[in-house]
Amino acid sequence: MSIDEPSLARLMAASQRGDRAAYRALLGDSRKWLTRYFARRIAPHHIDDLVQETLVSMHRKLATWDSSRAFLPWLAAIARYRWIDMLRRQRDEAELGDNDAAVGAEDEAVHAKLSIDHLLTLLPPGQAQAITLVKIEGASIAEASQISGQSESLVKVNVHRGLKKLAELIESE
Amino acid sequence: MKDASIDDLIDGLASELKPVRPRRVVRGSLWVAIGWLGVGALLVGLFGARHDLAAGTMSPLSMLAFWLIAAAGVAAAWSALRMGLPGVGRDYGGWRCAVGALLALPLAALFVFFGDAHGPDETARRGFDIHCLAQGVVSGLGVGAALFLWLKASAPTSPTRAGWVIGIAAGAAGATIVALLCSSDDLVHITLWHASAVPFSAVAGRLILPRFLRW
Numbered sequence: 001m002s003i004d005e006p007s008l009a010r011l012m013a014a015s016q017r018g019d020r021a022a023y024r025a026l027l028g029d030s031r032k033w034l035t036r037y038f039a040r041r042i043a044p045h046h047i048d049d050l051v052q053e054t055l056v057s058m059h060r061k062l063a064t065w066d067s068s069r070a071f072l073p074w075l076a077a078i079a080r081y082r083w084i085d086m087l088r089r090q091r092d093e094a095e096l097g098d099n100d101a102a103v104g105a106e107d108e109a110v111h112a113k114l115s116i117d118h119l120l121t122l123l124p125p126g127q128a129q130a131i132t133l134v135k136i137e138g139a140s141i142a143e144a145s146q147i148s149g150q151s152e153s154l155v156k157v158n159v160h161r162g163l164k165k166l167a168e169l170i171e172s173e
Numbered sequence: 174m175k176d177a178s179i180d181d182l183i184d185g186l187a188s189e190l191k192p193v194r195p196r197r198v199v200r201g202s203l204w205v206a207i208g209w210l211g212v213g214a215l216l217v218g219l220f221g222a223r224h225d226l227a228a229g230t231m232s233p234l235s236m237l238a239f240w241l242i243a244a245a246g247v248a249a250a251w252s253a254l255r256m257g258l259p260g261v262g263r264d265y266g267g268w269r270c271a272v273g274a275l276l277a278l279p280l281a282a283l284f285v286f287f288g289d290a291h292g293p294d295e296t297a298r299r300g301f302d303i304h305c306l307a308q309g310v311v312s313g314l315g316v317g318a319a320l321f322l323w324l325k326a327s328a329p330t331s332p333t334r335a336g337w338v339i340g341i342a343a344g345a346a347g348a349t350i351v352a353l354l355c356s357s358d359d360l361v362h363i364t365l366w367h368a369s370a371v372p373f374s375a376v377a378g379r380l381i382l383p384r385f386l387r388w
Contacts, residue, residue, distance in 0.1 A: 016193050016195055018190060018191055018192030020187050020188065020190050023186070023187050023190045024183060024184070027183040027186060027187060031183065048178075048179060052178070055179075055182060055183065060388070061327070061328040062193045063194060063196050064196055064259065064327050064328040065195065065258070066196075066197075066258050066260075069258075070260070073261040073263070074258075077260050077261045077330050078259060078328065078330070080330065081328075081330040085387075
């Protein structure tokens with residue numbers, strides 16, 4: 001079943017009024033959407049944790065959705081915040097997954113704004129290459145050094161600085 | 174296992190759902206207005222308004238600076254309020270133009286200071302008016318507190334930026350309140366000791382607030 005924006009907005013409006021059945025349906029749909037959202041951004045074994053954290057945040061911040069605006073950008077903003085939080089917590093060992101899960105066309109605009117490919121183009125080339133090799137393709141520091149021509153210490157520095165800048169970029173997008 | 178725990182979580186969250194009152198920027202604006210006008214009225218009551226204001230007039234230069242700073246404050250406060258209601262793709266940058274326009278003050282002050290338009294005795298006579306700056310920073314606390322409480326209860330997705338913008342709004346609010354108290358019409362004085370509450374409070378907001386705005 002596709003998750004469409006008008007239905008989600010209706011469920012959310014009902015949830016704000018205290019309708020538990022609507023809220024349960026909304027959480028179920030949000031869970032599916034979040035799983036696909038995070039699948040493009042983080043390592044598979046982190047997805048469930050982040051989905052749970054985001055659902056709890058969504059629950060705590062239910063009153064901050066403005067019914068005159070779309071629901072998915074609101075959910076994406078909360079998901080992004082939790083993602084940044086995870087990046088910060090695990091800055092040195094953050095694992096950015098590269099699962100190309102299928103995404104519905106209606107979600108594409110929201111996803112595109114925050115796609116990891118897009119964000120990497122905003123980093124200096126050396127940092128983007130180091131992160132791509134080490135954190136996305138899973139190369140070791142030594143292998144990344146050989147492939148990129150950067151010294152091993154430079155690869156480490158570029159990964160560290162790149163992840164820090166990535167978190168800042170995600171915030172500003 | 175994980176699927177079961179997410180299912181349990183969803184059941185738990187749904188069972189504890191209670192109706193919520195959606196947060197409205199307009200309501201937050203009311204808090205900010207109370208913080209701004211309340212502190213302003215209190216300080217004017219305590220220290221008295223500048224002499225010409227009591228007579229219903231104000232020099233054009235002071236008036237211009239007042240409205241320029243007020244516009245920056247309103248724009249920053251509005252941006253900060255909107256930051257509480259998140260959404261990917263929403264633009265919270267309206268304050269940047271108004272604050273950019275505020276740069277007209279130091280630029281003009283430089284020309285005045287080094288040109289003929291400024292009486293060299295003016296700055297010397299007025300001296301080091303750090304109490305105007307301190308008064309500006311303190312006067313902005315009403316607006317700063319209102320914005321902080323609003324964002325604390327909302328969902329700012331960039332606490333760092335929120336800290337900056339709260340500081341700018343608070344500093345600008347404080348500077349407008351000082352403009353009602355201080356009788357100087359000297360542009361150098363206004364820039365140095367009134368408007369500088371804006372960058373001062375902005376830096377303070379950036380350094381102090383983000384850790385308290387995380388959620």
